[in-house]
Amino acid sequence: MQGCEVEAVGINYTVHTHKSEHPFKLFSKSAQLDTEQDGKEPEEEAEAEHSCSGVRHVLKNVSFQAKPWEILAIVGPSGAGKSSLLEILAGKHSLQSGTVLVNHKPVDKAQFRKLSGYVTQKDTLFPLLTAEETLMFSAKLRLKLSKEELCCRVKSLIKELGLDHVADTRIGDDRVRGISGGERRRVSIGVEVIHDPKVLILDEPTSGLDSTSALQIIDMLKVMADTRGRTIILSIHQPGFRIVKLFSSLLLLANGSVLHHGTAELLGVNLRLSGLELPLHVNVVEFAIESIDTIQQQQKCVPVQVETPRQLPGTMQQKKVDDEAGEIRNGKFTLQQLFQQSKVIDEETIYVGMDFTSDFANSRLTETMILTHRFSKNIFRTKELFACRTIQMLVSGLVVGSIFCNLKDDLEGAYERVGLFAFILTFLLSSSIEALPIFLQEREILMKETSCGSYRVSSYAIANGLVYLPFLLILAILFSMPLYWLVGLNRNFLAFLHFLLLIWLILYTANSVVVCFSALVPNFIVGNSVIAGVIGSFFLFSGYFISKQEIPNYWIFMHYLSLFKYPFEGFLINEFSNSGKCLEHMFGACLKSGEDVLEEEGYGGESNRWKNVGVTVCFILVYRFIAYVILRYRCSQRRFGKVFTN
Numbered sequence: 001m002q003g004c005e006v007e008a009v010g011i012n013y014t015v016h017t018h019k020s021e022h023p024f025k026l027f028s029k030s031a032q033l034d035t036e037q038d039g040k041e042p043e044e045e046a047e048a049e050h051s052c053s054g055v056r057h058v059l060k061n062v063s064f065q066a067k068p069w070e071i072l073a074i075v076g077p078s079g080a081g082k083s084s085l086l087e088i089l090a091g092k093h094s095l096q097s098g099t100v101l102v103n104h105k106p107v108d109k110a111q112f113r114k115l116s117g118y119v120t121q122k123d124t125l126f127p128l129l130t131a132e133e134t135l136m137f138s139a140k141l142r143l144k145l146s147k148e149e150l151c152c153r154v155k156s157l158i159k160e161l162g163l164d165h166v167a168d169t170r171i172g173d174d175r176v177r178g179i180s181g182g183e184r185r186r187v188s189i190g191v192e193v194i195h196d197p198k199v200l201i202l203d204e205p206t207s208g209l210d211s212t213s214a215l216q217i218i219d220m221l222k223v224m225a226d227t228r229g230r231t232i233i234l235s236i237h238q239p240g241f242r243i244v245k246l247f248s249s250l251l252l253l254a255n256g257s258v259l260h261h262g263t264a265e266l267l268g269v270n271l272r273l274s275g276l277e278l279p280l281h282v283n284v285v286e287f288a289i290e291s292i293d294t295i296q297q298q299q300k301c302v303p304v305q306v307e308t309p310r311q312l313p314g315t316m317q318q319k320k321v322d323d324e325a326g327e328i329r330n331g332k333f334t335l336q337q338l339f340q341q342s343k344v345i346d347e348e349t350i351y352v353g354m355d356f357t358s359d360f361a362n363s364r365l366t367e368t369m370i371l372t373h374r375f376s377k378n379i380f381r382t383k384e385l386f387a388c389r390t391i392q393m394l395v396s397g398l399v400v401g402s403i404f405c406n407l408k409d410d411l412e413g414a415y416e417r418v419g420l421f422a423f424i425l426t427f428l429l430s431s432s433i434e435a436l437p438i439f440l441q442e443r444e445i446l447m448k449e450t451s452c453g454s455y456r457v458s459s460y461a462i463a464n465g466l467v468y469l470p471f472l473l474i475l476a477i478l479f480s481m482p483l484y485w486l487v488g489l490n491r492n493f494l495a496f497l498h499f500l501l502l503i504w505l506i507l508y509t510a511n512s513v514v515v516c517f518s519a520l521v522p523n524f525i526v527g528n529s530v531i532a533g534v535i536g537s538f539f540l541f542s543g544y545f546i547s548k549q550e551i552p553n554y555w556i557f558m559h560y561l562s563l564f565k566y567p568f569e570g571f572l573i574n575e576f577s578n579s580g581k582c583l584e585h586m587f588g589a590c591l592k593s594g595e596d597v598l599e600e601e602g603y604g605g606e607s608n609r610w611k612n613v614g615v616t617v618c619f620i621l622v623y624r625f626i627a628y629v630i631l632r633y634r635c636s637q638r639r640f641g642k643v644f645t646n
């Protein structure tokens with residue numbers, strides 16, 4: 001089996017800090033330089049200057065090699081740049097300078113996506129799915145295999161991950177008890193290795209785990225490297241003795257610079273050469289991190305001894321790619337030029353057996369079906385969303401119905417009906433906000449999955465739109481049935497069906513607004529305030545509190561944009577048009593009918609019935625489309641850069 005050697009050459013990475021945005025920038029800069037730089041080395045002064053000018057060097061000329069069948073551990077103190085380096089390797093940040101080569105060749109985003117898996121520090125999984133379901137959905141989305149082959153792949157992966165005993169247990173999270181933290185981490189790793197990547201990148205796979213679970217995870221990764229020839233690159237904090245033994249090589253980082261690249265034994269030798277004696281019962285990585293300052297001082301005088309990379313077999317092909325890699329490093333070719341020349345060779349030699357004809361494993365239709373299935377499982381298992389919402393709608397239908405029970409068919413009854421419709425709209429539109437945390441959680445998972453090419457954002461948007469339709473119809477029926485007949489609204493079955501349709505559309509509009517804003521906002525607190533503000537202002541401009549004629553001209557657009565306006569008019573038309581009701585009598589003659597009230601208030605008659613439905617459907621489509629555009633933009637920001645170079 002051919003493995004992948006990953007080589008990073010001269011990676012630099014800078015970020016802009018907020019110092020430059022300080023309103024008293026000039027003052028603070030001079031004051032800081034005056035007070036802090038006394039007695040500093042010129043290099044540190046330059047660093048301080050950069051820092052004050054708002055640019056921070058997170059990685060400085062970082063080079064290393066990670067080989068197949070081996071684990072390369074990136075170690076260093078907090079803030080050394082470990083996560084930043086892994087994020088660059090995984091393509092989460094664009095390369096500012098330097099090069100990343102795979103088997104001595106540059107790769108583009110689609111190739112690297114198929115070739116690698118990236119496990120983040122945080123487990124981004126659906127808490128209500130079981131371990132096996134999580135892996136199965138991931139397999140269905142990323143692999144083009146038959147049902148039997150998928151089952152076989154998932155079963156063997158569960159075995160490899162040591163998850164047989166918890167395969168049917170839910171993942172869980174802070175609120176729902178599920179599998180343990182170590183097991184959850186294994187599932188996260190499983191999701192990233194389901195497509196059998198040649199390179200596996202893991203950001204602190206042992207963080208938050210006890211020493212036994214941490215050892216088990218690294219042991220499992222070692223087996224993955226040994227048996228499948230994977231190249232494993234991981235970052236780790238304070239590894240124990242037994243964990244260090246499992247690493248093939250170490251990359252020691254401090255302040256973004258490489259202090260050591262080689263085996264743990266060589267690190268011990270370098271420390272001894274620097275005059276640092278390794279104490280008993282302290283492992284070499286821990287000791288090196290504790291002695292960073294001394295090592296840095298020593299290295300200013302004597303450069304460290306770095307292990308020369310082992311040469312791979314010297315075939316003609318190997319020699320050619322080695323030469324090319326040398327030419328890239330020496331700047332003879334641009335990577336883009338070389339990439340164009342070498343593309344075909346890469347696909348044939350490095351990624352044997354992989355399908356490069358399409359970015360995705362499945363068609364849009366299949367993706368939509370898989371995602372709809374996964375969404376529905378989540379909805380039915382989310383008690384807050386399914387059980388509570390179902391009970392809430394039934395109970396509120398009954399309670400509101402009993403409060404407005406048997407309204408009279410006179411003018412007073414007509415006004416009470418108008419109040420009831422306004423209340424129904426406010427209640428239904430504002431109660432959907434509770435789905436916001438669920439959408440925000442889904443957004444995290446969507447961004448992670450689409451950034452590694454599992455499926456298209458459009459499939460997610462369609463599945464998300466479809467899955468709520470039957471659920472919201474059930475809620476609409478539960479709410480409308482008791483309320484409509486208890487209140488005594490228009491006693492015509494077709495009118496009841498129209499009322500039900502309006503309730504369903506209102507619920508779906510609210511759902512679409514929440515989906516749209518959950519795609520836009522950074523977190524729950526902001527989302528909650530924004531949605532509450534938007535819904536509140538739409539209610540204000542609905543025409544219920546202030547009539548259309550009274551709204552100042554410069555605010556009239558809000559009346560037309562109001563989500564309340566159209567269903568509100570729809571309710572009134574359904575209730576008063578063609579109802580045959582007389583609201584005011586005198587001497588047996590009808591002075592005011594339902595139609596008269598509609599005309600007086602400017603709501604139009606029967607002709608506007610379907611116009612209101614149509615406009616509400618348009619609102620739904622617009623909000624869903626905006627959500628799709630925002631999500632697509634966000635996901636494209638998270639995707640890989642074009643080629644690993646600059």
Ligand SMILES: Nc1ncnc2c1ncn2[C@@H]1O[C@H](COP(=O)(O)OP(=O)(O)OP(=O)(O)O)[C@@H](O)[C@H]1O
Binds near residue numbers: 058080081
């Ligand atoms: N976008 C950014 N804006 C400002 N500073 C950043 C940014 N990204 C990274 N840094 C800084 O770069 C340094 C390296 O960060 P990084 O997260 O890579 O360190 P780390 O070695 O992974 O730390 P830890 O082990 O604590 O996770 C830190 O000081 C961090 O504050």
